[in-house]
């Protein structure tokens with residue numbers, strides 16, 4: 001167990017529930033600001049049962065939504081700072097190709113936000129794409145834009161680095177301690193499987209478990225938890241789709257009429273295997289993630305098989321390896337960053353769906369600012385819970 005120090009009789013400034021990437025960054029920012037901070041995690045660390053495990057995540061500025069594109073410049077800077085503090089590589093620049101029909105509004109928005117934020121980019125026709133990236137065959141005549149600054153974050157290493165940074169600043173991390181009760185008040189009391197703790201503010205960053213913690217506090221967010229198949233595909237020629245061969249990350253919009261994005265990362269984490277995944281999955285409770293559905297209930301894998309055989313002919317036609325992870329989606333796939341509508345010193349960060357890792361340094365900063373009662377660095381309107389019908393306004 002990674003517990004630091006003894007159970008604390010006195011009052012913490014903030015307790016954070018959940019040591020995934022969002023809770024860990026929130027804790028890191030608070031501890032850097034000199035706040036007495038306790039980070040609680042139900043499982044012994046490291047673990048692979050939430051959303052932050054695995055070796056790789058994509059980082060990119062190519063976002064169709066302006067509010068995320070705006071946050072990315074600071075996010076890159078904060079990742080760089082963490083990398084320097086940790087003295088280990090957390091990011092590898094590979095570039096990312098957004099592939100899509102040229103007239104698609106989402107594709108056009110990505111091109112627009114890249115230009116607006118002066119991110120180095122490059123447009124490709126179908127023909128120039130095939131010339132520059134012979135491993136990709138744009139099957140339906142799509143075009144592409146390359147976000148040069150994009151790349152791969154080494155996720156497991158990054159999570160460990162931010163938790164180590166938190167502890168170096170004096171923060172206390174207690175893993176293997178499940179939060180079983182929260183009593184709201186001017187001072188919030190948190191009961192775990194290992195003790196009772198008190199704090200002026202509480203931040204809940206519990207990933208797919210968020211609604212289980214919020215239910216006794218009289219709140220249910222419109223979150224959908226999905227089991228995601230993380231698929232790896234064998235290269236026919238070893239290294240052809242690798243980082244050393246300068247193969248970029250990929251984000252395919254409406255490829256082959258798919259309803260959700262398909263994304264890919266060059267081979268690196270498993271030699272000879274390229275990660276290609278569907279940006280959706282099947283509804284599942286996080287406690288039952290590994291109860292496998294019938295093969296017929298795996299339409300995402302069939303969609304990926306079709307995509308790979310048409311667009312990436314240098315890969316084997318079936319996944320060579322499938323791992324699992326959880327998404328927590330809101331109906332509009334925007335995050336929730338807000339206060340509890342009744343208990344203003346309880347703050348929630350949830351619904352980070354399949355794209356929250358890269359933004360975690362900024363999300364953590366915003367949750368830190370909310371818990372300190374400071375004006376947030378970015379407008380929080382897209383993230384407030386009042387955007388959902390039938391959800392009350394937060395207690396401001």
Ligand SMILES: Cc1cc2nc3c(=O)[nH]c(=O)nc-3n(C[C@H](O)[C@H](O)[C@H](O)COP(=O)(O)OP(=O)(O)OC[C@H]3O[C@@H](n4cnc5c(N)ncnc54)[C@H](O)[C@@H]3O)c2cc1C
Pocket residue numbers: 017018019020021022023040041042043049050051052053056057058059177178179180205206207208209210213228230277325326327350352353354355356357358359
């Ligand atoms: C397959 C996959 C691919 C992805 N790809 C990308 C990508 O390329 N780029 C990108 O930016 N993002 C990506 N994401 C999204 C990103 O990984 C998530 O948004 C992010 O990891 C969410 O972190 P979290 O801290 O909210 O949740 P989690 O990592 O799930 O952390 C929540 C933590 O809370 C703990 N907890 C819950 N209940 C309790 C309790 N009662 N007591 C104590 N602890 C509790 C859990 O055990 C868990 O550790 C991907 C996600 C997946 C699953």
